[in-house]
Ligand SMILES: Cc1cc2nc3c(=O)[nH]c(=O)nc-3n(C[C@H](O)[C@H](O)[C@H](O)COP(=O)(O)OP(=O)(O)OC[C@H]3O[C@@H](n4cnc5c(N)ncnc54)[C@H](O)[C@@H]3O)c2cc1C
């Protein structure tokens with residue numbers, strides 16, 4: 001995978017919910033190399049302030065452009081929100097390791113998103129959905145009746161947010177055929193609860209075998225997901241959103257403890273941001 005440092009034109013930057021922006025950036029170089037789960041380090045405006053680039057996940061990848069979904073938090077994302085189409089920004093990417101795809105093309109894949117953790121999950125859902133259309137479902141041998149196809153892979157999104165306004169991009173998932181379940185912390189849309197409640201229920205009710213579980217969201221949610229999935233023998237991939245300064249493995253600012261007896265650290269920007277459960281101490 002080749003990382004590019006590019007100055008790229010912004011083709012779209014629009015509010016999609018209070019404090020949430022969707023930005024489209026023309027960059028065939030980055031888009032051509034990018035995989036779901038990776039991120040870019042973006043210089044949010046020209047000049048010295050803010051000095052450091054900010055990490056943002058690839059929300060969507062096309063052949064010539066990428067989309068970023070971001071929430072306005074502080075200085076960097078505020079200045080990003082003021083960027084107009086036609087302006088140019090400096091980008092470094094694609095960075096980090098992508099999500100591995102489910103090994104099986106049948107059964108169910110569960111995507112668990114909490115809050116802004118939804119950002120990299122759409123690119124992943126698009127890639128899984130595209131692959132499951134291309135690859136035929138594996139065939140089952142029936143006693144005396146030759147073969148029949150297993151049901152194709154079903155993708156389920158289990159999505160939790162603070163409130164109704166923070167539940168974004170649901171239609172995009174539905175267009176892919178993803179079954180979407182939502183909860184909010186204040187009960188303003190759907191049931192009151194957390195994405196992890198939906199995960200517990202889905203483990204009981206999912207038809208067929210679960211081929212993999214993917215999760216992105218706040219650290220307490222990831223911890224809880226890892227606890228629920230413990231001893232389940234289902235591949236679990238967690239995407240971490242650690243604070244980052246360089247994004248390229250140089251500053252060690254994003255280190256997380258690796259599992260194991262010896263003390264050893266992994267860098268979220270280079271060894272992640274996607275980790276298989278069991279690799280890191282949450
Ligand atoms: C790999 C990766 C992918 C990310 N993808 C997305 C994405 O797709 N969309 C999105 O909206 N955000 C994403 N983030 C988080 C995003 O990078 C931060 O929200 C952003 O850098 C904040 O910059 P700021 O200048 O606006 O805020 P700052 O002024 O830098 O910070 C404002 C406040 O937010 C806190 N903060 C800043 N960064 C983080 C962080 N990473 N985690 C927790 N608290 C933080 C700071 O402690 C501070 O209190 C991602 C982070 C990582 C590491």
Ligand code: FES
Nearest residue numbers: 247249251252269
């Ligand atoms: S952000 Fe510098 S090493 Fe990861």
